[in-house]
Amino acid sequence: MASEGLSLIVGGTSGIGKHLAQVLAARGGEVVITGRDTARAEAAAAEIGGRTRGLALDLADPASIEGRLAGLGAVKNLVIAAIERDDNSVRKFDVARAQRLVTLKLVGYPEVVHVLASRFSPEAAIVLFGGLAKERPYPGSTTVTTVNGGVNNMIKTLAVELAPVRVNAVHPGIVGDSPAWNGKPPEVLQRVVARTPLGRLVTMDEVSSTVLFLLENQGINGVNLYVDGGWLLT
């Protein structure tokens, strides 16, 4: 079961990562959540309750990751959900913002895995978060589309190099009840719903249960799983 052994959720102070931490903590699991700031991470951990601890980790500063994770022991489940949102188009390219997100996802994600590599048991599992901008770009998604495409392939090399540890990715569509969409114009979401065969946006519950499936099912390895209610079909 995913709740046996330590679960580290990088980017677990809000949104989907926090929701997943709540599910694992409610099952009695030992959970460590991270965000950029110690006080915020500890406050989120206290809110989640159970056996949850908070830790500060900035994936955009990869050189600091090893030291930050030094006190952590063996890890059974590693989930990396961290994101800093970026609105970047190639005609109006912001190099600093692009570098930050590229570093966070394409260097920070594998650096966390590198640092923990010797602490995974053979039954350990890793789930990385991408997103479907990799398949369906939108104006301003140049960096997001690029890095999520990177996650799509990153899991394949990690699964081969870390064998038998399993490595998979989840790529959600728009997660309607996630805080990232609070206050966004309803017409944006309505356009997505109109194209979604499910007839609604997917939920944090559905994404969390997908991550649990990827963590628990020993037969699934090197898979990019979409949770979008069929949005990409139309």
Ligand SMILES: NC(=O)c1ccc[n+]([C@@H]2O[C@H](COP(=O)([O-])OP(=O)(O)OC[C@H]3O[C@@H](n4cnc5c(N)ncnc54)[C@H](OP(=O)(O)O)[C@@H]3O)[C@@H](O)[C@H]2O)c1
């Ligand atoms: N929400 C959606 O609709 C949606 C759709 C497709 C894909 N996704 C993907 O799903 C994942 C979770 O999304 P979300 O909307 O739930 O995220 P979110 O609510 O914005 O939370 C982002 C998390 O990342 C952490 N974080 C931010 N910058 C960081 C950094 N430099 N280093 C380490 N951690 C950092 C934040 O912690 P602090 O703020 O405490 O630092 C927070 O815990 C992301 O990878 C996103 O790309 C989400």
